[in-house]
Amino acid sequence: MSVPTTALSAARRAGELAELRDRDTPVDLVVIGGGITGAGIALDAASRGLETVLLEAHDLAFGTSRWSSKLAHGGLRYLATGNIGIARRSAVERGIMLERTAPHLVRPLAQVVPVFRDTPPLGAVLPGLGFLAGTVLSRLAGTRADRLPGARILSAGKVARYVPGVRRRGLEFGHLNWDCQLIDDARLVTAVARTAAGHGARVITRARVLEATGTRVTVRDEFGGGGGESSDDDEFTISARAVVSATGVWAGQTTPGVRVRPSRGTHLVVRAAALGDPVGALTVPVPGETNRFCFALPAEFGRLHVGLTDVDAPGPVPDVPEATEDEIDFLLDVVNRALETGLTREDVLGTFAGLRPLVDSGDGNTADLSREHAVLTSDNGLITITGGKLTEYRLMAEQAVDLVVGRTGVAAGPCRTADLPLIGAPGHPEVARPTPVSGGGRLPASLVARYGQEAAAVVSESLLDRPLEKVADGLDVTRAEFSYAVTHEGALTVGDILDRRSRIGLVHTDRAAAEPTAREALAASPGSATPPPDPLPL
Structure with a gap:
């Protein structure tokens, strides 16, 4: 089985962690946080040619980025409050996703x-x-x-x-x-992160940053070699020319002084x-x-x-x-x-x-607070980006990487993300010639809606038998999708599959019905160790 360069898996994660442990030279950029903003920064930086590492303490889209209304909206609300800048930018960014970068997800x-x-x-x-x-x-x-x-x-x-x-x-x-x-906000995050990986970014989940400055991060491997228990041996340091914190509501914990x-x-x-x-x-x-x-x-x-x-x-x-x-x-x-x-x-x-x-801002109700984002630099050189709206993630990433390039002088090309198709979108090189479905069968419409031009590959790459069979009665998700979540989308636990690569877990009875197939998908993946429990299972 050929594994595309966008594929995230336990084996790839282990190999990239080993490389980073043994490395004695700095990477260009470390991004802390695997939500939409962090993933967007990783894609922008990697597509400009920067050697980029993204570190996430839990899973991709574990935090705010999976709990939105799943709208890529044009900022209509902000017109009414007189904030024409956010409204205009939101409308532009919505159009970019709809027409160029993610038409399969929007x-x-x-x-x-x-x-x-x-x-x-x-x-x-x-x-x-x-x-x-x-x-x-x-x-x-x-x-x-x-x-x-x-x-x-x-x-x-x-x-x-x-x-x-x-x-x-x-x-x-x-x-x-x-x-x-959006077909799903967490799926957008996964697509952005995988597209970044296709440009060479190291996307590593279950890697908690314990300490960070503008040129160094101390990291603990929360996966503990796959056994679910980490130790002091799982801690190491990564040097970088720049470090950006994109930790959202946790920004104050990463960067003292950020409110x-x-x-x-x-x-x-x-x-x-x-x-x-x-x-x-x-x-x-x-x-x-x-x-x-x-x-x-x-x-x-x-x-x-x-x-x-x-x-x-x-x-x-x-x-x-x-x-x-x-x-x-x-x-x-x-x-x-x-x-x-x-x-x-x-x-x-x-x-x-x-x-x-x-x-x-120190006053006003939260409904009245600005949805503007802020890019800040701490005394220790750490760059923090927080605030903003999901729809503007690409623009926020562009501004953050512009600051990194300006501060470090690292060689980088211009921003490309306004015209860069995400994995699954028309124009992405890995889906230019999709693999036919075995036996010439018809792909389920729901699978195509979630994966775009990647849909046929989801089925043909499945490690589970009966790939087009539903994971449980009444759930329009195939067994192939659970397998793909593990082999290509970086899912390491049952929760990753049920709560973020799909939204089955929002209803507890559906979650229970689909859990056996999720465990089967994890067991079938080569290189996958016994998965640890989620930090806070839903």
Whole structure:
């Protein structure tokens, strides 16, 4: 079996760790953090020719980058607050993903705001005006109407076609807007990291940075040689010309003096059938607010994600944030205002919560804090990047690498990432000639939706028999995908497979049903040791 250069595996990880332990010369750049920002920096740097190492204490997308609303949005909210800069940049970056770098992972999404007879006059008008401004911004950003249609008014009947579960009593019309949705945020992180690996970056998970300066990091191998127990022998030092911390809400732990004010965003997981299997996102204004909405967003596996909150989350930062009872009640209350049959606690299959890494300005509610990112340099030379939005990850990475190049003088080419297809996208060299499926069978649409032009290779490279068989009843994920997660996507544990390479783990009963296949995939991979438990299993 030929392994493409983008493949991440336990064997590759072990080999690269051994090289770094024995190395006595500095690499060009060490990136701390395997979320979307860290992965983006690794890709930008490696594609410019920098020798790059990415270190992540847990797994790719373990933190905030897997807990978003899965939107690649055009910054519409920021127009309303007067932050035209973020809105414009978000619209440009959304267009780059949609049309060039990740069209296999980013899809147009209809957003519908129903207007009822009892909707206040301002609430009936403002969404339409905002959507119109968003359309103008989209066109100015270069996104064509055939890729992302413009806003318009819907009749009551057409609102119900998009969201069959909408309340019909008093429904007068609706506002329609088109934004973009990710097939999955953690899958985007994995694609970016693998593309970086294809350009030579060393992407090493379960490698915790214990201490960092601008030219040196002390690392502990958390995998412990595969046995799940690390020791002092697993600690070593890497020298670098520059070190960038992209640790999000943990930035203050890595870089003393950096102030991050986490804000918790919570989502509920419900069956899509509860809202009549909507084909668009139901968007419901939060009472008493002019610029906040709750959404019911279509998701994989016949689910909807209902979100989201914006709650101050001071105190120690947990590895896995949890939704509170008040947040669950709040989300149900808001979305039920627009539903024919309201959701109850019994409809909630699961929840997930993430922490936004907001740069602390010292005042204001978290909902009012800027979503701007910040690039800071500490006295010891460590560069820290935090804040920002997922949609702007590529731009944030470009700015961070520009700073590295300017400070170190290391030879580097220009930034290429605005036109660099991610693995699975049209134009990426590893998918130019995909391997046919054995026997000429048809690939499942869901597999193609997740892997793009890599889909046939996922099946042909499977180490499990019956590759197109589902991992469990009712779950539209194949056994081949679990195998590929281990052999090509760097999954080292059951949690990596179920909670990040797929989102099966969001519903506990589904997780239990799929776990035997995940263990089978780990056991089948050559070079995989006995996997340690997740730090905080879901």
